[in-house]
Amino acid sequence: MSLSVDIRRSLGGFDLHTTFDAPEGVTVLFGRSGSGKTSVVKSVAGLVTPQQGKITVNGRVLFDRETHTDLPVHKRRLGYVFQDSRLFPHLSVRDNLCYAARVSSRGATDPRQVGDLLGISHLLDRRPHSLSGGEAQRVAIGRALLSAPDMLLMDEPLASLDGPRKAEILPYLETLRRETGLSILYVTHNMAEVARLATHIVLIDEGRVVRSGAPEEVLTDPDMVRLLGIRDAGAVLSAIVAEHLPDGLSALAISAGKLFLPAVDAPVGAKLRVRILAQDVILARSRPEGLSALNILPVRVLAVRRGEGPGVIVQLQAGEDRLLARITRRSADALGIVEGADCFAVMKSVAVSQTDIAVGLQTGL
């Protein structure tokens, strides 16, 4: 266990009461805006002070109301990446990166390794104002890394970037997680980021933790669909690249069989994580024939959740993995989709976009 949080903070009618443990890896704090997730990460960093509770990182107490421990921000040894990059405008990229070394004994003075990791080595002599949004954010991440933190806090680091810039940074974050082994507390309300980065998820709503666990479990919990957003609901599956086919498809081995996707940018044998949206999954009671969709997996219905609208969410067991499907209530009734029913999940290959595939992931499962 790397981070342990148990805090209370009331402010202007909003009551934050958050308790969770974040294991090693990337813990994503997920919630809608206003759910209190930024207050939590700011409390961990010491930028705001909870009224009650305790915060420890690797057993080191950062805050404890009972013993009146409240380490100042600069002694907490946590790297913080803000939504806006907050680079120092009067310093070069190099001096921004080495800022921690200048003001404390912990920081590293050689920016080259981190520079290479984040692809910013060619920017060292530039000034922050001349960087693009994506470059500035990579420099901000590098600056936090070079402060040699015990843990990295990232507060919606991609939220201020547009789609292409996000796509530009996500692979660097994956590399970061893979190569540094640094534990990260990552705040977001973007499901694509959750699916690609999370090794542990903490769902937070109105200041309280409603669910935490491995993404494979939390994301396929039909009771969490409301919080995750109906359009973003979907499962993440662990997969291994089995074969690259000459017709432009890649075959991935998953526990329930094979998945054919448009060519995946990873070598044979690589471990991947694939996100499959609930709305991209079609259900059939018998194995369909004469169908253009390539992916047909035998599944068993675990649960059916009816909501207010015309749709239902169906939780499926596919081999050892779980899937979610969103179908109409009418179809569910007509086909007899009830708990325990055997059926087939159908997915179009092209429905899974490259941005929903995370490369080189150790899910720890």
Place this chain on the structure above:
Amino acid sequence: MIDWLGPDEWQAVALSLKVSLWATLLSLPFGLICALALARGRFFGREVLNWLVHLPLVLPPVVTGYLLLLGFGRQGPIGSLLDSLFGITLAFQWTGAALAASIMAFPLMVRAMRLAIEAVDPKLEEAAATLGASRLRVFSTVTLPLILPGIIAGVVLAFAKAMGEFGATITFVSNIPGETRTVPSAIYAFLQVPGGESSALRLVGVAVAIAIGALILSEWLSRKIAHRISGT
């Protein structure tokens, strides 16, 4: 320039420079602390401090001078204390002229610095703290470099104001040649005697030249620093 100016005039110019320089240098640390307190402080009496700092700007200079005389004169409470403790007298001395000039210039200095401090994004200071910088380090490595143009602007403004201070100075320390006769006092004195116009005019020229020089210098410095800070 020494040949061009008569000895009396040169004396006034040199004295003015000395008085203004000391007035500016001595008020710089206090000005910065006041500006920081007003821009960032959340304390009881902040409004009162704000009033006090700005008072010399709106009071008639003669009133400020007279109040200084009451407080810092040989019989005044602060003046007698300074005299008995350190043997310092201010009344009718060039040091008194420097005090009067610094008090009159203080609001301008604080205003310029305060504006610069308020323009600094506290988020940058937050970021610096998360990188391991103590409050003092945050100030010296982030806040100070970012407000440097404002500090320079404040210093130059204060210096120019000190050079031109007349009312409070002449009330507090009178108009003693070689001791408290600064350029404005000298111009005034020359205009009181027949045939003094040419001397007065030369000093006017000097005053204008120094004022313009100070403005150009401050513009150049702050542009240079703004350039360095933003990197454009």
